[in-house]
Amino acid sequence: MDPRNDYIQAITRRHFFQKGALGLGAAALASMTDLPAQAAKLPSSGVGGLPQLPHFAPKAKRAIYLFMAGAPCQMDLFDYKPQMNQWYDKDLPESVRQGQRLTTMTSGQSRFPIAPSKFKFTPHGENGTMVSELLPYHAKMVDDIALVKSVHTEAINHDPAITYICTGNQLPGRPSLGSWLSYGLGSMNENLPTFVVMTPNWSGRQQAQALYNRLWGAGFLPSKHSAVTLRKSGDPILFLSNPEGVDSSLRRRMLDSVSKINQETYRLSGDPETQSRISQYEMAFRMQSSVPELVDLKQESQATLDMYGPDVSKPGSFAASCLLARRMVERDVRFVQIFHRGWDQHGNVARDLPAQAKDVDQAAWALIQDLKMRGLLDDTLVVWGGEFGRTIYSQGGLSKDNYGRDHHPRCFTVWMAGGGVKPGVVHGETDDFSYNIVKDPVHISDLNATILHCLGIDHSKLSISTQGLDVRLTGVEERHPVKQLLL
Structure with a gap:
């Protein structure tokens, strides 16, 4: 018995086509625009x-x-x-x-x-x-x-x-x-x-x-x-600081490994929440430098x-x-x-x-x-x-x-x-x-x-x-x- 395969096979036909359409749409969009580059430019219309x-x-x-x-x-x-x-x-x-x-x-x-x-x-x-x-x-x-x-x-x-x-x-x-x-x-x-x-x-x-x-x-x-x-x-956001003994380079390697696991999970299940977790982990990593600067009112x-x-x-x-x-x-x-x-x-x-x-x-x-x-x-x-x-x-x-x-x-x-x-x-x-x-x-x-x-x-x-x-x-x-x- 393989619970993962049971889950995949249980996906309904409607769910399959819905997720497939979203996946194809995302792939088509990615082929027309460089999303990471677009995010870096940060246009006012939003990413x-x-x-x-x-x-x-x-x-x-x-x-x-x-x-x-x-x-x-x-x-x-x-x-x-x-x-x-x-x-x-x-x-x-x-x-x-x-x-x-x-x-x-x-x-x-x-x-x-x-x-x-x-x-x-x-x-x-x-x-x-x-x-x-x-x-x-x-x-x-x-x-x-x-x-x-x-x-x-x-x-x-x-x-x-x-x-x-x-x-x-x-x-x-x-x-x-x-x-x-x-x-x-x-x-x-x-x-x-x-x-x-x-x-x-x-x-x-x-x-x-x-x-x-x-x-x-x-x-x-x-x-x-x-x-x-x-x-x-305390920390402006929970778990923003690295645990004792963990520096930024180690946390980066950890996130890269977790991201690979989550990407494979998403490939198998198509669950959009997996993508949400990936993006949230990445945002948390970036906020380690942006949030302390944000809340430092001494700059005013x-x-x-x-x-x-x-x-x-x-x-x-x-x-x-x-x-x-x-x-x-x-x-x-x-x-x-x-x-x-x-x-x-x-x-x-x-x-x-x-x-x-x-x-x-x-x-x-x-x-x-x-x-x-x-x-x-x-x-x-x-x-x-x-x-x-x-x-x-x-x-x-x-x-x-x-x-x-x-x-x-x-x-x-x-x-x-x-x-x-x-x-x-x-x-x-x-x-x-x-x-x-x-x-x-x-x-x-x-x-x-x-x-x-x-x-x-x-x-x-x-x-x-x-x-x-x-x-x-x-x-x-x-x-x-x-x-x-x-x-």
């Missing part, structure tokens, strides 16, 4: 992506997504609702709620008392955009960003909601946004990953929702399209460090992560995603939200200014936002100094900047209660379609066949990029 992409000339070559995991309170930060001061401690009218589904955390409440924001708002920028006192640095850059107040989703609990916006489906198992970009557009550099994720420390609510690898995973795409995660301490000027604020010198801080993100896109990393946790203010908004806002305010502003000064903002898209919004009514008790807010999927705020996005725009409008959208709704799949559009991708044409379905990031419903946001 390893789909040949038909981009679908049109992109405004953005790369993107940074600042994800506020836990859902920021839109009416305490960006969605100014002064009328609510007259509604303090009055119940949310049923005509506003309209029978909306509630979480189990507030569905049992006998009352839904209105909790106006206790934070002061002032106008900023050419259009007088209202911004909370919690975000003084954001207030200085309203003319650089597009503020979208009408984003909405169907999910009402954290895990399905964050999975939905990151992968296009509430159920786990789909590729993440960064993985789709890696798969479709390929890499622009030879020595760093195409997709990198960071999960910095936070200062606010200490009990935060968990983050799962599937939020930046490749799903049913080849695993090489998953994100590489930068760690907050004091003026740059000061711009990001005092926390930039603390490994694992949001400020350090933002500076690293700039250094990555400067080196043509395609997609960087920073997950900042702790935005889940079910209670004590007055204590926890200011700490959260302070954590990200200066660093996010500095990132935009830094990119702009270096001429990178025009072709780098930056996105800031969470998975859903917060309720205007208080969860639990209510006082003028303390209140909590439950999950709210019907409206929340996201901002975008650079990479083909109109600066200084405020898009969408909510009702007086920041509860329902009254103008220009933007579904999270419309938001993802807009991100793809900025990178030269028609979202309806980026799909992969799996389990008999043509699956795409934006789902099967009709979605559109938000043209009012685009240059």
